[in-house]
Amino acid sequence: MIKKHYLLSPGPTPIPDKVLSAAAQPIIHHRSKEFSNILKQVMEDLKYVFQTRQDVFVLSSSGTGAMEAAVVNTLSPGDKVITINGGKFGHRWSNICSAYELNVMEIEVEWGEVCSPEYLASALKSNPGTKAVFSTLCETSTGTIYDIQGYAKVVATSATILIVDGISGIGAASCPMDEWNVDVLISGSQKSFMTPPGLSYIAFSDKAWKQVKNSTLPKYYFSANSAKESLSRETTPWTPATSLVIQQQKAFEIIREIGLDNLIKHHRILGNAARAGVKAIGLEMLSKNPGNILTAVKVPEGIDGNKLIKTMQKKYKVYIAGAQSPHTGEFFRIGHLGYSGGFDIITALSGLEMTLMELNYNFKTGQSLSAAQKILKENWS
Amino acid sequence: MIKKHYLLSPGPTPIPDKVLSAAAQPIIHHRSKEFSNILKQVMEDLKYVFQTRQDVFVLSSSGTGAMEAAVVNTLSPGDKVITINGGKFGHRWSNICSAYELNVMEIEVEWGEVCSPEYLASALKSNPGTKAVFSTLCETSTGTIYDIQGYAKVVATSATILIVDGISGIGAASCPMDEWNVDVLISGSQKSFMTPPGLSYIAFSDKAWKQVKNSTLPKYYFSANSAKESLSRETTPWTPATSLVIQQQKAFEIIREIGLDNLIKHHRILGNAARAGVKAIGLEMLSKNPGNILTAVKVPEGIDGNKLIKTMQKKYKVYIAGAQSPHTGEFFRIGHLGYSGGFDIITALSGLEMTLMELNYNFKTGQSLSAAQKILKENWS
Numbered sequence: 001m002i003k004k005h006y007l008l009s010p011g012p013t014p015i016p017d018k019v020l021s022a023a024a025q026p027i028i029h030h031r032s033k034e035f036s037n038i039l040k041q042v043m044e045d046l047k048y049v050f051q052t053r054q055d056v057f058v059l060s061s062s063g064t065g066a067m068e069a070a071v072v073n074t075l076s077p078g079d080k081v082i083t084i085n086g087g088k089f090g091h092r093w094s095n096i097c098s099a100y101e102l103n104v105m106e107i108e109v110e111w112g113e114v115c116s117p118e119y120l121a122s123a124l125k126s127n128p129g130t131k132a133v134f135s136t137l138c139e140t141s142t143g144t145i146y147d148i149q150g151y152a153k154v155v156a157t158s159a160t161i162l163i164v165d166g167i168s169g170i171g172a173a174s175c176p177m178d179e180w181n182v183d184v185l186i187s188g189s190q191k192s193f194m195t196p197p198g199l200s201y202i203a204f205s206d207k208a209w210k211q212v213k214n215s216t217l218p219k220y221y222f223s224a225n226s227a228k229e230s231l232s233r234e235t236t237p238w239t240p241a242t243s244l245v246i247q248q249q250k251a252f253e254i255i256r257e258i259g260l261d262n263l264i265k266h267h268r269i270l271g272n273a274a275r276a277g278v279k280a281i282g283l284e285m286l287s288k289n290p291g292n293i294l295t296a297v298k299v300p301e302g303i304d305g306n307k308l309i310k311t312m313q314k315k316y317k318v319y320i321a322g323a324q325s326p327h328t329g330e331f332f333r334i335g336h337l338g339y340s341g342g343f344d345i346i347t348a349l350s351g352l353e354m355t356l357m358e359l360n361y362n363f364k365t366g367q368s369l370s371a372a373q374k375i376l377k378e379n380w381s
Numbered sequence: 382m383i384k385k386h387y388l389l390s391p392g393p394t395p396i397p398d399k400v401l402s403a404a405a406q407p408i409i410h411h412r413s414k415e416f417s418n419i420l421k422q423v424m425e426d427l428k429y430v431f432q433t434r435q436d437v438f439v440l441s442s443s444g445t446g447a448m449e450a451a452v453v454n455t456l457s458p459g460d461k462v463i464t465i466n467g468g469k470f471g472h473r474w475s476n477i478c479s480a481y482e483l484n485v486m487e488i489e490v491e492w493g494e495v496c497s498p499e500y501l502a503s504a505l506k507s508n509p510g511t512k513a514v515f516s517t518l519c520e521t522s523t524g525t526i527y528d529i530q531g532y533a534k535v536v537a538t539s540a541t542i543l544i545v546d547g548i549s550g551i552g553a554a555s556c557p558m559d560e561w562n563v564d565v566l567i568s569g570s571q572k573s574f575m576t577p578p579g580l581s582y583i584a585f586s587d588k589a590w591k592q593v594k595n596s597t598l599p600k601y602y603f604s605a606n607s608a609k610e611s612l613s614r615e616t617t618p619w620t621p622a623t624s625l626v627i628q629q630q631k632a633f634e635i636i637r638e639i640g641l642d643n644l645i646k647h648h649r650i651l652g653n654a655a656r657a658g659v660k661a662i663g664l665e666m667l668s669k670n671p672g673n674i675l676t677a678v679k680v681p682e683g684i685d686g687n688k689l690i691k692t693m694q695k696k697y698k699v700y701i702a703g704a705q706s707p708h709t710g711e712f713f714r715i716g717h718l719g720y721s722g723g724f725d726i727i728t729a730l731s732g733l734e735m736t737l738m739e740l741n742y743n744f745k746t747g748q749s750l751s752a753a754q755k756i757l758k759e760n761w762s
Binding site (some may be wrong): 005009012014027029062065095096099100195220237240319321 | 407
């Protein structure tokens with residue numbers, strides 16, 4: 001048999017052919033009018049998906065670079081901050097803030113659990129003078145979606161700013177930056193944006209820009225003021241990853257055609273189908289509040305989690321993701337973001353069923369497929 | 382007439398078709414064995430062009446990101462440093478060091494001039510306790526090549542480290558890192574490496590690693606220790622720009638086939654041809670010590686420099702670069718690095734001659750072409 005490869009990880013995600021082939025175009029100069037026009041269009045499209053009237057800057061880095069940009073541009077040495085850590089990426093906020101010697105108060109949340117806005121409100125109350133609250137929109141390590149709207153309401157009444165990692169979330173989950181009063185929002189090219197990894201995106205609210213003015217943490221490559229200043233010349237301060245920007249423009253053509261609301265609905269259907277599928281064969285979700293970006297599923301008792309992932313990846317070429325340290329082997333993650341369709345869910349579940357048969361898990365085969373298929377069929381329009 | 386587009390800027394440079402089309406391959410996961418093998422190969426190839434036995438790390442950023450990485454990983458607040466500033470990129474070292482509140486002693490060199498090793502030695506003598514000297518291998522804003530071997534000899538006898546920006550230089554100019562005792566060497570994908578922009582490269586000598594251990598400047602995304610630690614798992618700390626890494630691997634296949642020595646010779650021939658060409662029509666080089674990466678040529682008296690560049694770029698579609706601020710309009714730069722061939726020099730000179738005719742410059746047409754052609758013909762093997 002020819003074994004085709006299926007990428008079903010929560011980033012990088014599959015890319016439309018039209019976007020892939022755009023990278024094979026000859027290189028144009030990054031200071032040319034031609035490239036400036038592409039960059040301008042991408043920045044307009046970014047405003048559309050961020051749902052903001054603010055400039056959304058294009059950084060040539062992974063999402064972690066944009067996270068660092070959010071920290072170094074808004075804060076000063078010794079500033080008090082609160083981070084919500086319910087997984088690997090929430091924890092990364094704490095790590096970056098600690099690297100810059102900020103005064104970090106971490107709200108530790110068990111993997112898969114959420115932090116309520118009320119809890120955040122009480123944490124803020126007991127930590128007066130907190131300059132920023134850091135959260136994740138969708139915690140990619142657990143598949144959990146956080147109540148950003150709730151956090152924003154809590155934070156909006158104070159001088160504190162709310163900084164949100166929307167790397168895997170934006171485009172697949174609703175997070176209207178301006179309407180909800182998110183102060184710094186970041187994302188990356190390789191998730192719902194249907195583009196290869198290498199670009200990250202960041203926007204600041206008026207309230208955040210005021211903090212940018214007073215921020216004294218050192219910065220150069222990630223300086224928001226440099227990015228803002230270059231914008232007047234329709235360019236970026238440093239040579240951008242031009243071919244990725246060109247690809248992002250092509251991907252936005254597709255996203256615009258679908259429409260943001262439809263894209264979010266699409267992800268909801270995929271998420272519902274994935275969850276219904278795994279439940280139908282007796283598996284349990286890791287997350288108490290799963291989003292539609294990925295589905296994290298607990299490895300059932302008696303099954304070797306590492307073997308499960310390895311079998312799916314190597315034998316069936318269905319590239320799902322395992323759990324990250326310190327929970328390796330305990331659960332697995334099926335991505336359904338970016339350029340993912342209904343039959344990708346069917347493929348993932350079929351690969352999962354074949355693997356579970358091999359590992360002697362006791363279940364009625366085909367059940368996950370028909371459960372998922374039912375939801376896809378009902379919503380197929 | 383169909384007006385074809387020719388990219389002749391000192392970065393980004395033209396990319397071989399084989400490298401361009403590699404970006405159109407479907408995305409693979411960055412934590413897969415398949416990608417690890419590609420990354421390992423690229424890191425081996427980087428050692429080959431850096432001429433070092435040290436690890437050369439792949440960063441997802443422009444070259445400026447690698448410059449920042451060189452600073453934040455080796456230094457601590459208040460450290461005394463010397464920067465050699467003979468153009469825009471030398472000046473960038475000063476800017477980055479100042480952004481991190483280092484104690485910067487800048488050797489200001491006129492654009493196109495060089496700094497002698499003797500001058501550096503005396504500057505070091507009058508600044509005891511200097512932690513690092515920053516230089517550029519090829520100053521892209523002026524086309525000047527610096528005496529890195531000479532600087533390294535001066536610095537090697539002290540506790541100071543030598544940090545070299547080889548972004549446009551490496552691969553086109555000789556700079557054997559280990560043999561010359563360069564302590565930190567950086568480069569980028571979009572210059573002689575025949576790959577689109579978006580990746581940068583950095584290596585540290587044993588002496589530099591010792592300074593990394595003691596460095597207390599804040600860092601996260603650009604942390605050398607994180608990169609080193611991830612290497613044991615054959616990966617990068619953050620999601621890398623996978624498609625660019627795959628392209629870089631393809632480009633290295635071409636570079637390995639040519640061989641580094643031949644590649645450097647090739648650039649020497651192109652440089653000789655370009656210089657002979659412009660001299661033959663009475664034009665003057667900006668640089669007192671021009672390298673073979675680009676040729677910076679003074680705009681002759683009575684000619685509008687901005688019009689010259691605009692005409693070449695817009696009318697003849699020969700995309701050479703102008704001079705950067707504060708010397709805009711005073712000279713222009715013909716790039717001959719990366720995937721550039723002999724006839725690209727002929728094209729550049731022909732576009733230049735046609736433009737100069739249009740601007741009523743007094744010269745004997747065809748002279749630059751035959752002068753360049755003579756050198757190319759003699760060396761055509």
